[in-house]
Amino acid sequence: MTTFDANGVTLERVREHVWEITQEGEMRTPARVLASEALLEEISQDKTLEQLQNATHLPGMTNYAICMPDGHQGYGFPVGGVGALDAEDGCISPGAVGYDINCGVRMMRTNLTYSEVKGHEEELVDSLFANIPSGLGGGGIVETGIDDVEEILARGVDWALENGHAVEDDLLHCEDEGMREEADPSKVSQKAKDRGKNQIGSLGSGNHFLEVQRVTDVFDDEVGAAFGLEEDQIVVLIHCGSRGLGHQTCNDYLRKIERQHQGLLSQLPDKELAAAPAGSQLAEDYYGAMNAAINFAWVNRQLIMHRTRRVFERVFDRSWEEMEMDLLYDVAHNIAKKETHTVGPDGRPAAESDATANEERELFVHRKGATRAFPKGHPEVPAAYRDVGQPVIIPGSMGAGSYVLRGGEASMDLTFGSTAHGAGRLMSRTQAKNDYWGGDVQQELEEQDQIYVKAQSGATIAEEAPGVYKDVDEVVRVSDELGIGDKVARTFPVCNIKG
């Protein structure tokens, strides 16, 4: 048996790309890392493995705590982590959702080709930057009153449709159709609403961006055709979340849960894993508030996408409908959702159990820096894609391009229908700023790769330099070879705006 040792954590290689931390002590389940040996080596450099092992102490953990190939350490629970916790006798943990509730990505198609856009890059990047709010703090596409915030929290993209920021087709191509019905705006604090009300339609900062890209490869012609993707086509990728509103909501509930559920907290190896027991008032309240913040983030991405259509109309002098600027798909990668999955007796993996003992269980599936990747035939895959599988969008760094995958056949058995969410950081923001200077990175991207980047701050470009990220090709290779998310297409940046 091949083993891998890192900082007192031992992993056994189960098979290609599957590594397991054996259950011992207070662990409720084993833990699994899905990675190549090279990625595992990178993952082992920070606290990810310790956090993954800690996560198995959460009540109701089912099968395994799982770390994706792009995993790195986060608040309490790894970014790139999946934890399915029993919704009846388990718990829900804000740290296993993440501070940026419904951080996610959407991809919009166009019928433009790269040759039509080449030569317009600077005009396009300037116009996008001028029209799409970005950076820290306030300023959004719509400046609205608190009544609208309440509606957005309750109804998600349905609000955008009613207010002229969306078309019906946009809703059909979004995870959960852009609305969590269990949202309860009354459980979102006034402070969070105040922070959100002037940030509706804004990118934010950090790794959030809007990128115009060209499709460089279509690996699967049938699925590529179903997704409306072909080589040389221009697409737009939008990556952002719920801004200050989601951050405040996460913070509010962490503090409340720490105070009210000290008994559970005392059983956990890390205070940052603070969790509310299923069925408790705070579990209900957090779930309602989190779902409301999820709706807010979907509206945020929707408004940015719709504004992008207007920018393209001005730059290319034709209507967005004429340019067929349709939403391909929007996927969340920081969420928890009550889902039904087939599990074996005592929360063991169904695939490794006697099938007659398997049962359907309601689970809070926490995907933190992990993307839903439902296979073909799943009822929650939009009708347009049901025969091929759910689109999965994996953004790479601004110098490396991105991938479109489709949910793979093995995802339900291995990962509760999930895969990776990006390249994953290799170094801290502080170290990145020591190693890189924004202006140099920007100039190099433009001169060497014809990638036009515009940001509010040079520091953000340094923090997001291509070299601070893992190899997205390797992350996607692992996903594809495991069969949890299959490669469909690859894109390369044309221009990028960020905070």
Place this chain on the structure above:
DNA sequence: ATGTCC
């Protein structure tokens, strides 16, 4: 990620 410490 985040009015990067109420």
